[in-house]
Amino acid sequence: MTTISRITWDAASARRTERQFLAAPDEPAGGGTSVAEVVGAMMGAHAQVLSAAEVSVGMRTSELTRADVRTALWGEGSLVKTYGPRGTVHLLPARELPLWSAALTAIPTRPSPMPPDVRLTEEQAAQVVAAIGEALDGACLTLDELTEEIVARTGPWAGDRVMPAFQDLWPRWRQVLHRAGWAGTLCFGPNRGRKATYTRPTVTGAAGGTDGASGASGRGEAxxxxxxxxxxVRRYLYAYGPATPQHFAKWLAAPTGWAGTVFRELAAAGGIEEVDFEGTRAWVAAGDTDFPDEPVRGVRLLPYFDAYVIAAQPRERLFPGAAYERALAGGQAGNYPVLLVDGVVAGVWHQRRQGRRTTVTVEPLVRLTARQERELAEQAERVGEVLETKAEVVVGAVRVGPHA
Known part of the structure; x- marks a missing residue:
């Protein structure tokens, strides 16, 4: 009879923070670690706002700054900026792009929320994704330029401005912009002035390399x-397990039924292993059942939409007590930068940059010890280092809303 491992929240939280380079502040977390290694451990860094991704990476290390992240993205090409989990913009390790593309394109397509006269058919969507790949091969185009190329390759219907977005109407084809990223036919290039550009990831081996205008790489072998x-799934469970199919589906914004089928098939094949996680049936990668004996200790500042805050479950344990109301805007994790104390959310914070100085205002939801106050000051100083400014910490109410 197989014995099922019993995993506590403290053990899971300690292992997740270790694997996320979020060890206690008095330890050399992430020292000498590359940007791509950190982003890989996070399973992607949310980069809708690039500065937030820069802070996510920097706060996991003792040395890396925003300049290092930008060098990895636009210089070395060890990172790619593209569409990842939930169809949102992420930084991904370039060498892992084939894996991400194969996995993300396997997610069943959800019904379009658009009105029938706005939607693309699956045939039209496939035409647009193919046209994007053709247009961006060896080119770096703005959205307007890309629209012209897509319309020329598909037809006027693709450019019809019928898609409601941000008090404007976007061309019909933009409904599948993220699917082009998933398919590996599109990623972001360097900004042209204030305009974003797009290019196609370059053809390299799976181990990665650099080439092309964007420095992107890693189309590699399918x-x-x-x-x-x-x-x-095993990579996800290594980073965030124990987890259920529902947790995995929520992280990806994928159908829960599909996720359940994937987990059942992997369990039958011996790729993942069942555990008891605080009385809930959950899963880890097969054989990966070693967890720390000591709970996580220390203070951390994480920016909004940090990968750990989004992916670590169950959410009511990560956001205990008052944190569940204060730090979850409308029930969605990531809208506020958070203060972690001993591995759980215990406050929110906000940064305001003025020239070469950054004010970090922190609103704790628990009473901090003298040691934790010192660690908080060190964390605020580290925020300044990542942003290449001089930081000061102010403890008080954060009066701005989410995403500020």
């Missing part, structure tokens, strides 16, 4: 869907 999904 992976089979089954192989990719297995590897992808």
């Amino acid at each position: 992976l089979g869907t089954g192989e990719a999904l297995g590897t992808f």
Whole structure:
């Protein structure tokens, strides 16, 4: 009879923070670690606002700054800025792009929320994704330039401005912009002035390299869907397990039924292993059942939409007590930068930069000890280092809303 491991929240939280380079502040967290290694451990860094991704990476290390992240992205090409989990903009390790592409394109397409006269058919969506790949091959285009190329390759219907967005109407084809990123036919290039540009990831081996206008790399060899999904789920569980299929589906914004099927098939094949996680049936990668004996200790500042805050579950344990109301805007994790104390959310914070100085205002929801106050000051100083400014910490109410 197989014995099922019993995992506590404290043990899971301690292991997750270790693997996320979020060890206690008095330890050399992430020292000498590359930007791509940190982003890989996070399973992608949310980069809708690039500065937030820079802080996410920097706060996991003792040395890296925003300049290092930008060098990895636009210089070395060890990172790619593209569409990742939930169809949102992420930084991903370039060498892992084939894995991400194979896994993300395996997610079943959800019904379009658009009115029938606005939607793209699946045939039209496929045409647009193919047209994007053709247009961006060896080119770096703005959205307007890309629209012209897509319309020329598909038809006027693709450019019809019928898609409501931000008090404006976007061309119809933009409904599948994220799917082009998932398919590996599109990623971001360097800004042209204040305009974003897009290019196609360059053809390299799976180990990665650099080439092309954006410094993107890693189209590499295609992976089979089954192989990719297995590897992808185990990578997710290594970073955030124990987890349930529902947790995995929420992280990806994927159908829960599909996620359940994927987990059942992996369990039957011996790729993942069942555990008891605080009385809930959950999963880890097969054989990965070693957890720390000591709970996590220390203070951390994480920016909004940090990967740990988004992915670590169950959310009511990560956001205990008052944190569940204060730090979850409308129930959605990531809208506020958070203060972590001993591995759980215990406050919110806000940064305001003026020239070469940054004021970090922190609103704790628990009473901090003298040691934790010192660690908080060190964390605020580290925020300044990442942003290449001089930081000061102010403890008080954060009066701005989410995303500020």
